Amino acid sequence: MYIPIGYKFILGFVVVVAAVAFFPFWVKLLGYSPEMANLLTYAMAMTCGLILGWIFSRSFTKNIANLTSSTEAISQGDLTRDIALKQSRFPDETHDMAVSVNRMVESLREIVRHIREIARKIAESSRTLSSSALEINSSGEEVAQAVEQISRGAESQAEMVGKSSSLIHEMAISVELVAKRARETAQAARETSVTAQRGGELAKDSLERMKSLFDNMELAGQQFMNLNAKLQRVGKIADFIGEIARQTNLLALNASIEAARAGEYGRGFAVVAEEVRKLADGTGKSAADIIDLIGTIKEESALVQSTFAESSRHIHEGKKNIDTTAASFREIVETVVETERKANSIADLSNMQTDGANKMVTAVDEIAKVAEDNAASTEQVSAATEEQSAAMQEMVFASRELELLSDELLQMVQRFRVGAVDTVEAAEPAFATT
Amino acid sequence: MILRLLKELKGFNLDIYKDKCIKRRIAIRIRKTCCSSAAEYGELLMRDKAEPDHLLKVLTIHVSHFFRNPSTFQKLKDEIFPYLFSLCERETRESLKLWSVGCAGGEEPYSACLLLKEYFAETISRREVAILGSDVNPEILETAKKGIYREERLLEVPREIRDRWFTPEEGRFQLAPEIMAMVTFRQSDLCDIDIFPESDLILCRNVLIYLERSHQEKILCGFADALRAGGILVLGKAETLVGESRKRFRTVCPVERIYRVI
Ligand SMILES: C[S@@+](CC[C@H](N)C(=O)[O-])C[C@H]1O[C@@H](n2cnc3c(N)ncnc32)[C@H](O)[C@@H]1O
Numbered sequence: 001m002y003i004p005i006g007y008k009f010i011l012g013f014v015v016v017v018a019a020v021a022f023f024p025f026w027v028k029l030l031g032y033s034p035e036m037a038n039l040l041t042y043a044m045a046m047t048c049g050l051i052l053g054w055i056f057s058r059s060f061t062k063n064i065a066n067l068t069s070s071t072e073a074i075s076q077g078d079l080t081r082d083i084a085l086k087q088s089r090f091p092d093e094t095h096d097m098a099v100s101v102n103r104m105v106e107s108l109r110e111i112v113r114h115i116r117e118i119a120r121k122i123a124e125s126s127r128t129l130s131s132s133a134l135e136i137n138s139s140g141e142e143v144a145q146a147v148e149q150i151s152r153g154a155e156s157q158a159e160m161v162g163k164s165s166s167l168i169h170e171m172a173i174s175v176e177l178v179a180k181r182a183r184e185t186a187q188a189a190r191e192t193s194v195t196a197q198r199g200g201e202l203a204k205d206s207l208e209r210m211k212s213l214f215d216n217m218e219l220a221g222q223q224f225m226n227l228n229a230k231l232q233r234v235g236k237i238a239d240f241i242g243e244i245a246r247q248t249n250l251l252a253l254n255a256s257i258e259a260a261r262a263g264e265y266g267r268g269f270a271v272v273a274e275e276v277r278k279l280a281d282g283t284g285k286s287a288a289d290i291i292d293l294i295g296t297i298k299e300e301s302a303l304v305q306s307t308f309a310e311s312s313r314h315i316h317e318g319k320k321n322i323d324t325t326a327a328s329f330r331e332i333v334e335t336v337v338e339t340e341r342k343a344n345s346i347a348d349l350s351n352m353q354t355d356g357a358n359k360m361v362t363a364v365d366e367i368a369k370v371a372e373d374n375a376a377s378t379e380q381v382s383a384a385t386e387e388q389s390a391a392m393q394e395m396v397f398a399s400r401e402l403e404l405l406s407d408e409l410l411q412m413v414q415r416f417r418v419g420a421v422d423t424v425e426a427a428e429p430a431f432a433t434t
Numbered sequence: 435m436i437l438r439l440l441k442e443l444k445g446f447n448l449d450i451y452k453d454k455c456i457k458r459r460i461a462i463r464i465r466k467t468c469c470s471s472a473a474e475y476g477e478l479l480m481r482d483k484a485e486p487d488h489l490l491k492v493l494t495i496h497v498s499h500f501f502r503n504p505s506t507f508q509k510l511k512d513e514i515f516p517y518l519f520s521l522c523e524r525e526t527r528e529s530l531k532l533w534s535v536g537c538a539g540g541e542e543p544y545s546a547c548l549l550l551k552e553y554f555a556e557t558i559s560r561r562e563v564a565i566l567g568s569d570v571n572p573e574i575l576e577t578a579k580k581g582i583y584r585e586e587r588l589l590e591v592p593r594e595i596r597d598r599w600f601t602p603e604e605g606r607f608q609l610a611p612e613i614m615a616m617v618t619f620r621q622s623d624l625c626d627i628d629i630f631p632e633s634d635l636i637l638c639r640n641v642l643i644y645l646e647r648s649h650q651e652k653i654l655c656g657f658a659d660a661l662r663a664g665g666i667l668v669l670g671k672a673e674t675l676v677g678e679s680r681k682r683f684r685t686v687c688p689v690e691r692i693y694r695v696i
Contacts, residue, residue, distance in 0.1 A: 148671040155674050155688050162680070375674050376647065382672035383455055383643040386497045393497070393586075 003090045008056050016049040062086070063094035070101060077415035079109045112416040115409065122406035130399035137392040144385045151378040157371040165364045172357040179350035186343035193336040200329035207322045214315045221308045228301050235294040242287035245280040252277035447625055448493070450649040459493045494571050495644070498538040500545050500583075501590040502639070503671055506690045511549050514666055514692065518634055519557055521664045529562035533633040533660075535624060536641030537567035540578030540617065541587060544609060546637065547616045548595055566631060568622045575619045581609035625649075627656035634662055639670035647676055654679035661695040668692050 003011075023041045032040060063085050070083040082105065083098040255273035259266030448456055460472075467485070469475040479485050501507050522530050534543040543565050550558050569575050584606055588596055600607040622629070624641065636657050642650045654675060657667050667683060669675075669691040675683055683693035 151672040151674070152689055155691070158674065158680075159685060159688055372676075375672075378672050379643045380452065380454070382640070382670070383452065383495075386640060386643070387455070387458065387495055390495045390497045 001090055003092060005060060005092045005094070008090070008092065012049075012052045012056055015052055016045060019048045020045040059086075059088060060092060060094050063092075063098070067094060067097055067101060070098075070105075074101075074105060074108070077417060079105055079112060079416050080419035082106075108416070109418045112413050112418050115413045119406045119410040119413065123403055123410065126399040126402040126406060130396050130403070133392045133395040133399060137389055137396070140385050140388050140392065144382060144389075147378050147381045147385065151375060151382070154371050154374040154378060158368065158375065161364055161368040161371055165361065165368070168357055168360050168364060172354060172361070175350045175353045175357060179347050179354065182343045182346035182350060186340050186347060189336045189340035189343055193333055193340060196329050196332040196336055200326055200333060203322055203326040203329055207319065207326060210315060210319050210322060214312065214319065217308065217312055217315065221305075221312070224301065224304065224308070228298070231294055231297055231301075235291055238287040238290035238294065242284050242291070245282075245284035245287060248280035249277050249284065252280055447623070450625055450645050451493075452644060452646055455644050456493065460489070463489050463492050491571070491573065494574075496538040496571070496574050497640070498541040499587040499590060500541045500548075502541065502545075503690075504590055506639075506668065506671075506692075507545060507549060509687060509690045509692060510546070510668070511553055514635065514668075514686075515550070515554060518666065519554070519561070521634070522561065525663070527634075527662075529564055530635075531631070531633045531662075532563065532565045532635045533631060533637070534565070534567045535636060535638040537569050537578060537619070538574055539583070539587070540567055540575075540581065540619070541583075542637055542639065543567040543617045544581070544613060547613045548591075548599060550616075551599075551613065552595060563616070565617045566633075567617050567619045569619075570621065570623050572621050575621055578619055579614070581611075581614045583607050583609070624653055627652060630656050630660035632662060633660055633665060635666045635668070636661060637668045639668065639673070641670070642673045643670060651677045651679055655682060658682035658695050663695070665695045666692060667695065 020041070023044050024037065027037045027041050027044070030037070030040075066083060066085060070081065073081060082102045085095055085098045088095070252273045256270045256277065259270035259273055262269065460475075464472060464475045467475060467478060469478060479489065518530055532543070532546060534546065537543050547565060550563060567575075567578060569578075582603070583600075588600065588607055591600075596607070599610045599613055601610070602608075624645075638653075638657065642653065645653070654667075655678060658679065661667065666686065671691060673691060675693065682696055684696055686692040686694050
């Protein structure tokens with residue numbers, strides 16, 4: 001039966017009052033003197049009040065002491081114990097209080113458990129966070145290294161492109177030079193070819209002239225030969241005439257002798273004969289002259305003949321030389337034509353090369369642009385990774401802070417012992433090893 | 435629109451940056467301020483006095499660490515510094531001028547200092563070496579002047595150099611004042627090409643990656659003008675000479691992006 005403490009006191013008070021009311025009556029029955037009876041009555045009433053008071057207060061003092069020690073323990077952080085009051089037939093507010101304190105302890109326990117759990121989780125998460133931030137940071141570093149690598153590539157690419165483009169430029173210049181020289185060569189070859197052609201023509205002309213000269217010479221030689229033969233005959237005739245003149249001389253001599261024999265009659269005849277002899281003499285002399293002349297002519301003609309032969313040999317040789325010259329000219333022309341053709345094709349080729357070089361220049365420019373773009377992107381990436389690493393550093397910092405805070409929190413709630421969780425905590429390592 | 439606002443509010447010119455980057459950075463800020471649209475954020479930007487500064491802070495990225503790309507510093511040590519000193523000798527200049535552009539937290543100029551201190555101690559005792567670090571962001575320059583770094587920024591510092599020049603302090607490291615005294619820091623924008631300081635060596639690494647090509651070209655030509663005869667330019671590993679500027683430099687090392695002005 002529930003009786004509030006107030007009622008209990010009122011009840012006690014009523015009992016004491018009743019006792020005080022009834023005791024004089026009982027005491028009177030005992031038959032003491034009135035003073036004595038009065039004293040006794042007081043004593044009995046007080047005793048009764050004390051007994052009742054002791055009975056009542058004992059139970060709730062105990063309860064309150066119990067409660068106080070419990071709350072003291074709670075304030076010390078001990079949440080392990082519930083308050084257990086002695087079961088009473090007449091429970092009062094102390095019992096109510098015990099129940100609600102128990103409830104409070106229970107919810108405190110709950111909260112502490114919760115906080116501990118959460119603090120532990122926070123610590124764990126922040127550790128994970130900071131370790132993953134570190135991990136991200138290190139992978140960021142790797143990215144940065146890769147980017148550096150790429151950028152190095154781009155840089156050397158740019159370097160090469162620079163070199164290539166200057167090389168190509170030089171090449172284009174030399175190609176241009178080659179083309180120019182080739183064109184000049186072609187021009188020179190063309191001129192040479194014209195000259196050589198003229199030379200060839202001249203040689204042919206000379207050859208022709210030479211031939212006709214040679215022919216003329218031959219003819220002249222022939223005619224000279226004929227003349228010589230005729231002169232020979234003339235010589236013979238002169239010989240013959242000389243012979244006749246000599247015989248005539250003899251005959252004239254004979255005739256003059258005969259005439260002398262004949263005397264006077266023969267005088268006329270002798271004159272004639274003399275005349276004849278003189279004529280024959282003259283004739284003989286002329287014939288001898290002729291023969292002499294013919295001799296010298298013969299000598300000279302032999303000389304002339306040898307000169308002729310010489311000339312004709314020279315002419316022959318000259319002809320041969322001119323022949324070779326003409327052939328050489330022909331060859332020269334051929335070679336020069338070939339040269340011109342080749343020079344022209346070189347010029348054409350180098351024109352093509354110039355085209356190619358120009359194309360190469362644009363290609364290299366393109367490559368340079370790409371390299372530049374690459375460099376730009378790597379820069380971008382590098383900037384981004386740097387940002388990332390800054391953010392990660394901040395994150396590591398923040399998560400460390402968080403960890404510290406959660407540690408602090410844990411430290412604070414560690415003061416509260418909650419039994420069940422404590423045992424779980426103690427059991428955890430054992431659990432982990434199994 | 436936001437760009438225009440920023441220009442009006444802070445006189446900060448964002449045209450030079452790559453569009454994509456800037457958009458990403460602004461988007462971060464928009465999300466952080468829980469604005470639903472760019473327009474709403476624009477309003478906030480006008481309303482809230484502190485917001486433009488916040489935005490500027492997230493716009494620039496300050497990733498850096500000591501001896502970033504160690505091979506580049508190796509090259510500086512082995513070839514570039516000896517070359518520059520001999521150049522100085524020949525041209526009878528009394529000082530060598532180094533300029534680190536976009537120096538962020540000072541890691542880059544300090545790394546150069548450490549190199550000089552470690553390997554050219556004798557030379558720099560005879561010859562004055564002036565090292566200038568510049569950046570647009572004033573706050574990052576403040577941290578640079580303090581010279582306190584978290585360990586992850588020192589990962590590539592050789593052990594003995596770290597022991598010699600850094601003192602650990604509550605999990606961080608304080609750079610020796612002797613090194614810090616070698617560097618002057620100055621706030622300046624890369625856009626101001628006409629006030630580029632005269633230099634013998636310009637380190638401009640991982641700054642141009644954020645900029646538009648046309649501006650890169652202008653800035654690189656500006657560097658060519660700022661460098662004294664025979665001066666050296668070092669770019670970041672993903673950067674390269676652009677357009678006209680290619681004609682102003684001769685490549686010294688394509689891998690490390692080291693160029694000499696013509
Ligand atoms: C990623 S950090 C580079 C740090 C260092 N140079 C390195 O490579 O380790 C880029 C730096 O450039 C600065 N910056 C950005 N825009 C700039 C500008 N317009 N003028 C000067 N510095 C700028 C930023 O403030 C940032 O500190």
